[in-house]
Amino acid sequence: MNNLKQIDQQYVAGTYNRFPVEIVSGKGSLVYDENGKEYIDMGTGIGVTGFGIADEEWVAAVTAQLNKVQHMSNLYYTEPCALLAQEMCNRTGMAKVFFANSGAEANECAIKVARKYAADKKGLEYSTIITLKNSFHGRTLTTLSATGQEHYHELFQPLTPGFVHGDAGDLEGITKLALSSKAAAILIECVQGEGGVIAMEPDFVKGLAAFCKEQDILLMVDEVQTGNGRTGQLYAYMNYGIQPDVVSTAKGLGGGLPLGAALLSEKVQNVLGFGDHGSTFGGNPVCCAGALSILQRIDENLLAEVRRKGEYIRQQLDGAKGITGLSGMGLMVGIKTEKPAGQLVKALLDKGVLCLTAKDKVRLLPALNIPMDVLAKAIDAIKEVCAE
Numbered sequence: 600m601n602n603l604k605q606i607d608q609q610y611v612a613g614t615y616n617r618f619p620v621e622i623v624s625g626k627g628s629l630v631y632d633e634n635g636k637e638y639i640d641m642g643t644g645i646g647v648t649g650f651g652i653a654d655e656e657w658v659a660a661v662t663a664q665l666n667k668v669q670h671m672s673n674l675y676y677t678e679p680c681a682l683l684a685q686e687m688c689n690r691t692g693m694a695k696v697f698f699a700n701s702g703a704e705a706n707e708c709a710i711k712v713a714r715k716y717a718a719d720k721k722g723l724e725y726s727t728i729i730t731l732k733n734s735f736h737g738r739t740l741t742t743l744s745a746t747g748q749e750h751y752h753e754l755f756q757p758l759t760p761g762f763v764h765g766d767a768g769d770l771e772g773i774t775k776l777a778l779s780s781k782a783a784a785i786l787i788e789c790v791q792g793e794g795g796v797i798a799m800e801p802d803f804v805k806g807l808a809a810f811c812k813e814q815d816i817l818l819m820v821d822e823v824q825t826g827n828g829r830t831g832q833l834y835a836y837m838n839y840g841i842q843p844d845v846v847s848t849a850k851g852l853g854g855g856l857p858l859g860a861a862l863l864s865e866k867v868q869n870v871l872g873f874g875d876h877g878s879t880f881g882g883n884p885v886c887c888a889g890a891l892s893i894l895q896r897i898d899e900n901l902l903a904e905v906r907r908k909g910e911y912i913r914q915q916l917d918g919a920k921g922i923t924g925l926s927g928m929g930l931m932v933g934i935k936t937e938k939p940a941g942q943l944v945k946a947l948l949d950k951g952v953l954c955l956t957a958k959d960k961v962r963l964l965p966a967l968n969i970p971m972d973v974l975a976k977a978i979d980a981i982k983e984v985c986a987e
């Protein structure tokens with residue numbers, strides 16, 4: 600083991616089981632380790648670097664802002680924050696944006712909005728948030744409580760009260776739960792990411808949207824992983840023809856810098872007033888300048904490319920030896936395999952392809968603009984290791 604890995608293991612808190620590779624540089628969908636070995640990046644830092652590593656347009660947008668002003672706090676106006684909020688609202692039909700630094704924080708904002716909206720409108724007892732079993736909403740204590748996976752909860756009791764987990768797909772069960780628990784909101788991922796790349800059925804999502812509207816319960820969609828072009832639409836809810844009350848996003852939004860956002864519909868745009876919420880770094884001008892450059896490039900052409908490449912991956916892998924199923928949407932792909940996913944990801948690392956796992960699946964979240972020849976090479980390697 601080299602010196603750097605030793606230092607890291609000695610001094611960095613042991614919450615991550617890292618692969619034995621140090622990444623030192625990259626360009627687009629290719630990255631290089633400390634020995635100069637090349638890898639195809641099919642994970643994009645868990646769905647973050649949507650246009651790859653050191654993308655020129657993003658670097659230019661970020662460095663231009665970096666040389667003007669890197670941070671001023673939310674006591675003052677800065678251009679990138681305002682223009683990014685405008686772009687996000689124009690592209691989604693939402694009315695306002697709250698900026699945070701991560702997905703968990705974006706969800707915290709959504710939860711605060713739901714609690715305050717329902718308290719103002721129906722009374723303090725309407726505080727429950729319904730989320731789905733097998734969901735993932737973050738690592739803060741409250742978003743951990745929202746996460747519908749017991750094994751994340753065990754060691755951190757007591758959790759934040761007021762979260763009830765229902766079964767994905769069970770519209771009747773969820774609506775009953777929502778009524779009996781006096782729900783303020785229902786929070787879902789349209790495609791569960793960490794839970795195993797599982798897309799929700801359209802009837803379920805549409806049914807939830809209709810129920811929420813009828814009952815004045817907020818429908819909140821966690822687009823931290825699915826957002827910003829990943830599924831072949833700007834946000835995954837757009838695949839379902841619904842209009843949520845709140846959308847949270849992060850990961851791919853900043854292109855590699857930390858940025859989260861909660862998008863608020865007209866109905867809830869003024870729920871949070873002066874002093875009700877805040878963040879020192881939220882809406883940081885450097886992060887926002889990069890994010891604006893990214894959103895502006897996620898146009899109809901790029902989204903069509905994402906859908907095409909997603910179909911290509913599915914065509915190539917469907918029925919391939921050692922592969923028993925495919926899931927997800929666009930360039931968010933889950934691969935069910937005969938061999939354990941973890942073992943395959945290690946074999947792919949050796950072959951120079953970086954992939955992720957999600958539960959028992961191999962998960963792919965490549966750059967939205969990954970070149971076709973690079974993608975084809977990675978898919979060939981995946982086929983090879985699955986067939987061996």
Ligand SMILES: *Cc1c(COP(=O)(O)O)cnc(C)c1O
Binds near residue numbers: 788821
């Ligand atoms: C990653 C993720 C989060 C948490 O985001 P952080 O930036 O790590 O806080 C929340 N929700 C979903 C759906 C995610 O995939």
